[in-house]
Amino acid sequence: MKDVYLFSGFLGSGKTTLLKNMLIQIREAGLKPAVFMNELGELAIDSDEVEDGVPLKELLDGCICCTGSEKSEAQIQTLLAEEEFDVILIETTGAAHPVEALDAIFSPLFAEKLNFRGIVTVADSKRWLERDRLSPQIRSLFLEQIRHADLILANKMDLLTDKEQGDVIFGLQSLNSEAKIIQTSGAKIPYKLLETLSTGPKEALETAEIGKLNLNTKVLRFKEPVKRESFEQWMRNLPETVYRIKGYVPLEGDKYPHAFQYAYGMAQWLPEYMKMQPQIVVIGEGIDGVELP
Secondary structure (H helix, E strand, O other), rough: OOEEEEEEOOOOHHHHHHHHHHHHHHHHOOOOOEEEEOOOOOOOOHHHHHHOOOOOOEEOOOOHHHHHHHHHHHHHHHHHHHHHHEEEEEEOOOOOHHHHHHHHOOOOOOOOOEEEEEEEEEEEEEHOOHHOOOHHHHHHHHHHHHOOOOEEEEOOOOHHHHHHHHHHHHHHHOOOOOEEEEOOOOOOOHHHHHHHHOOOOOOOOOOOOHHOOOOEEEEEOOOOOHHHHHHHHHHHHHHEEEEEEEEEEEOOOOOEEEEEEEEEEEEEOOOOEEEEEEEOEEEEEHHHHHHHH
């Protein structure tokens, strides 16, 4: 039996950071991990964070839940048939309902080979405090991801005051009193904490397609390097309905594009040491008019 953990959470909450931390710890524990990752769009950006040697399967431009369930089953079945591993980590797109994502895991094709341990939801604490500013559909998804978790990481706590931290924990406990809630920065937790998880029954729900959330993706490609100051000014002027940007930005004076992550008004730059495709993926609502500067 292979242990399975499902990582849930809204766009930019810190799921990929959690994934990277867990991969390191799982290998340090003498176990071999595998990854199944879902990208909302045609480009595999987050999967670039998975180190070589870790078995990886992806579902692009679709959702592990709903219409993508059959494709997800096929990918997981391929992992089981072709790779040797002890633990599989499944990272859903930020637009996925975690309970719907369970359909692929509990496929009759391989259900007896997988030991589902639980749903880990990474909750952006800052977004929680301003959840009423989200559109009704997005807010509903955000809350559902928290409601159905077996473990909640109240992430980005370092950005809040003591009072705000208390408000977040009280609110999360009120929404999901059964889950353990851990305050984190950088989604850092010990792998042993995951091993203590035991799942509860998940409520049935109607299928919710991504289209009903009005979420769209848009790929923007750079024709030439840009000034970092100009790009950051462009970023600050983006509408609030841009929830996530990820990709590689070519900067003037640098040989290789920089890895770029943006979520909820905050950006992260990381240097790259190889040639990457100079393009970014924008995820949000009403983003048709979003273009590069």
